[in-house]
Amino acid sequence: MSAKRRAKPVSVESKQQPLREGAPLTRLVARLPPTVPFTGPETLERRSGRTFALRLGANESNFGPSPHAREAMRAAIERIACYADPEVYELRLALARLHGVGIEHIVVGSGIDDLLGLIVRAFVEPGDVVVTAAGAYPTVPFHIAGYGGRQELVRYLDDAGGLRNDLDALAEAANRTNARLVYLANPDNPTGSWYRGDAVRAFLDKLPSGSLLLLDEAYIELAPIDDPSDPGILLPMNPDDPRLLRLRTFSKAYGMAGARVGYAIGRPEVIAAFDRIRLHFGVNLVAQMGALAALEDTDYLRYVAAEVARGREEYAALARELGMIPQPSATNFVAMDVGSSTCARALLAALAEQGVFIRMPGAPPLDRCVRVTVGTPAERAIFADILRKIWPQVTHVADS
Amino acid sequence: MSAKRRAKPVSVESKQQPLREGAPLTRLVARLPPTVPFTGPETLERRSGRTFALRLGANESNFGPSPHAREAMRAAIERIACYADPEVYELRLALARLHGVGIEHIVVGSGIDDLLGLIVRAFVEPGDVVVTAAGAYPTVPFHIAGYGGRQELVRYLDDAGGLRNDLDALAEAANRTNARLVYLANPDNPTGSWYRGDAVRAFLDKLPSGSLLLLDEAYIELAPIDDPSDPGILLPMNPDDPRLLRLRTFSKAYGMAGARVGYAIGRPEVIAAFDRIRLHFGVNLVAQMGALAALEDTDYLRYVAAEVARGREEYAALARELGMIPQPSATNFVAMDVGSSTCARALLAALAEQGVFIRMPGAPPLDRCVRVTVGTPAERAIFADILRKIWPQVTHVADS
Numbered sequence: 001m002s003a004k005r006r007a008k009p010v011s012v013e014s015k016q017q018p019l020r021e022g023a024p025l026t027r028l029v030a031r032l033p034p035t036v037p038f039t040g041p042e043t044l045e046r047r048s049g050r051t052f053a054l055r056l057g058a059n060e061s062n063f064g065p066s067p068h069a070r071e072a073m074r075a076a077i078e079r080i081a082c083y084a085d086p087e088v089y090e091l092r093l094a095l096a097r098l099h100g101v102g103i104e105h106i107v108v109g110s111g112i113d114d115l116l117g118l119i120v121r122a123f124v125e126p127g128d129v130v131v132t133a134a135g136a137y138p139t140v141p142f143h144i145a146g147y148g149g150r151q152e153l154v155r156y157l158d159d160a161g162g163l164r165n166d167l168d169a170l171a172e173a174a175n176r177t178n179a180r181l182v183y184l185a186n187p188d189n190p191t192g193s194w195y196r197g198d199a200v201r202a203f204l205d206k207l208p209s210g211s212l213l214l215l216d217e218a219y220i221e222l223a224p225i226d227d228p229s230d231p232g233i234l235l236p237m238n239p240d241d242p243r244l245l246r247l248r249t250f251s252k253a254y255g256m257a258g259a260r261v262g263y264a265i266g267r268p269e270v271i272a273a274f275d276r277i278r279l280h281f282g283v284n285l286v287a288q289m290g291a292l293a294a295l296e297d298t299d300y301l302r303y304v305a306a307e308v309a310r311g312r313e314e315y316a317a318l319a320r321e322l323g324m325i326p327q328p329s330a331t332n333f334v335a336m337d338v339g340s341s342t343c344a345r346a347l348l349a350a351l352a353e354q355g356v357f358i359r360m361p362g363a364p365p366l367d368r369c370v371r372v373t374v375g376t377p378a379e380r381a382i383f384a385d386i387l388r389k390i391w392p393q394v395t396h397v398a399d400s
Numbered sequence: 401m402s403a404k405r406r407a408k409p410v411s412v413e414s415k416q417q418p419l420r421e422g423a424p425l426t427r428l429v430a431r432l433p434p435t436v437p438f439t440g441p442e443t444l445e446r447r448s449g450r451t452f453a454l455r456l457g458a459n460e461s462n463f464g465p466s467p468h469a470r471e472a473m474r475a476a477i478e479r480i481a482c483y484a485d486p487e488v489y490e491l492r493l494a495l496a497r498l499h500g501v502g503i504e505h506i507v508v509g510s511g512i513d514d515l516l517g518l519i520v521r522a523f524v525e526p527g528d529v530v531v532t533a534a535g536a537y538p539t540v541p542f543h544i545a546g547y548g549g550r551q552e553l554v555r556y557l558d559d560a561g562g563l564r565n566d567l568d569a570l571a572e573a574a575n576r577t578n579a580r581l582v583y584l585a586n587p588d589n590p591t592g593s594w595y596r597g598d599a600v601r602a603f604l605d606k607l608p609s610g611s612l613l614l615l616d617e618a619y620i621e622l623a624p625i626d627d628p629s630d631p632g633i634l635l636p637m638n639p640d641d642p643r644l645l646r647l648r649t650f651s652k653a654y655g656m657a658g659a660r661v662g663y664a665i666g667r668p669e670v671i672a673a674f675d676r677i678r679l680h681f682g683v684n685l686v687a688q689m690g691a692l693a694a695l696e697d698t699d700y701l702r703y704v705a706a707e708v709a710r711g712r713e714e715y716a717a718l719a720r721e722l723g724m725i726p727q728p729s730a731t732n733f734v735a736m737d738v739g740s741s742t743c744a745r746a747l748l749a750a751l752a753e754q755g756v757f758i759r760m761p762g763a764p765p766l767d768r769c770v771r772v773t774v775g776t777p778a779e780r781a782i783f784a785d786i787l788r789k790i791w792p793q794v795t796h797v798a799d800s
Binding site for chain 2: 021022023024025026027029032033034036037038040042043046055058060061062063064065070073074076077078079080081082083084085086087089110111113114117121122123124125146180181209210211212242243244251255256257258259260267270272273275276277279280281282284285286287290
């Protein structure tokens, strides 16, 4: 085109000019720390030059996705040249049917991480307070800091009832600070603990007006159902409650962490606000088609939940056998209290030496624990062998 | 667990309380319009109850991805239960090699849309100015508004040289407003026009210090190379230039729009800033593995570029045959100037009636054009038949 002919040659002067400085970062971003919420296992592998043989640290589902979801994702590859539907309509419709709500109550994002970022962006002005437990999901403080919010941290309960969220203290902190957002994971990560739906409902009723409860239910499909006539962990669905936003994901029970898809359920006014700021073409095609197929395979979901329940019991028995205190869990992992932070760190390192990737929470009192994802029966057998072998050495070194 | 026993029943009082209001949106988000950057073809289909038979409106690559990339993406499905590497290390390494830069010069995101949002967030304080062409990629103003920035719009040139960016006016606007960011697509969307690398270099030298040029090179792999000894459209790579951030994608020539993967090349200080705010686990596994394989298949990329060049010529001939003015294009689409906005709108509607999805730019003077993606030879033949059939009716109605 004619631009070619019009182009002026670069002058020698311009080449010799020193480089100018470019644009400065915003004041907010400039003062953010260069830390990341999680160091990935791949990074640890590159640092150590050693590959993990057992990946039990990220609460992925080693049972994988439903075969139907797998098939749908393979079919999506055939259409991958096309952008996916920016409204994520089919998946939202299926989710609305599943939960007995309207499509206007559902927004889909690239995982709960994406949705958490959008929520903090939509509701937190610089200086506004978000209440979370100290040691809760690290991506929450990452986003709070990223938008200039202020964290109010509440220590986990640590008594005969086990390590768990302190609902009274969380509600007290929210009222004291006039918090905008309150984050609660139920079931909880990294403890695995959980509250019944009626306890969550009572907690919600204690929060200050003008606040929104982010109820992260990433693991809820894995929670035990002792008595089908008892709602148990499930908070009854009132999608128009202006005080509540529920977060769900396909990364855990559905086995699709690598696909990036999660959703929020909330009142239409809040859901509509996402459209003002979300990446409209952000939820990829494989994720959309895979999630839709995964939802239909309820048998597979039940199979995974049953396998995970079996694994939790095995882990609990193993921990007790070795003198650790396994925390009750409604998730696909078990936090094992090994007595001290020193011991937990030593165990983490010793397991890494053996090619086992697990994690430990950083904040006290949780830092007495290591957190182990429920693997397949074969993986659990290998893990048990390794743990039985190295545990005496770890306790010996940690004691000395 | 014991939480079950401790839970208090929900009181009747709490059930009867009126719902409180929940958290207010931030002042910034509250005043954002509920508009979306693009209405997807699926939404148009749902509205009309009619399915598009030809999808030529989103500049997707109807040639699809490389067979090797397809194979790699199918393999990724087998590992989809795992989170992908948050550092995107392997892909960044391959991209660094391709461009002869360091891995510290590359950040990968979920498409250019994602990267654009992060850049605006990192550099634009409320009230800061971003200079763009009026009618440029709609996701740019979406993000500018989303972070409270102010747009300074520059009209496209419209003379015998064709519809194209007005580099002098863009530089003037940037200096006049002391702009933080300047957005330029080269090759351009939606005109298809392009400037030589030396013209872009001269433009960069005219921008004010304290600004950053976002050079969106989404279509650059499709630009014609007339003479291999001439750098042509390619701005020479100086990855440490603090004034420049280059944006690339796998959505266009690589045929992976539905996978969501793009990258930016810039100086390490700017690239490192992304880590403070990006979604660290955001780039999905299928995208990472597919992009890595796509990069290796340079033969396929050449094949697509040659096919697209053939299609551009066919479209130009077709447009001329019907009395339209095809704009020269270095992309996988051709903007056809049909003489008036009224006529362009009528043509868009008539094509939709026939099951053909295309788009038209909204801002004058571009709104005289319809923008048609280069399809496969079979799609182009069908499109040509339909266009020849309906064009006389459209001009008849538009004239009356």
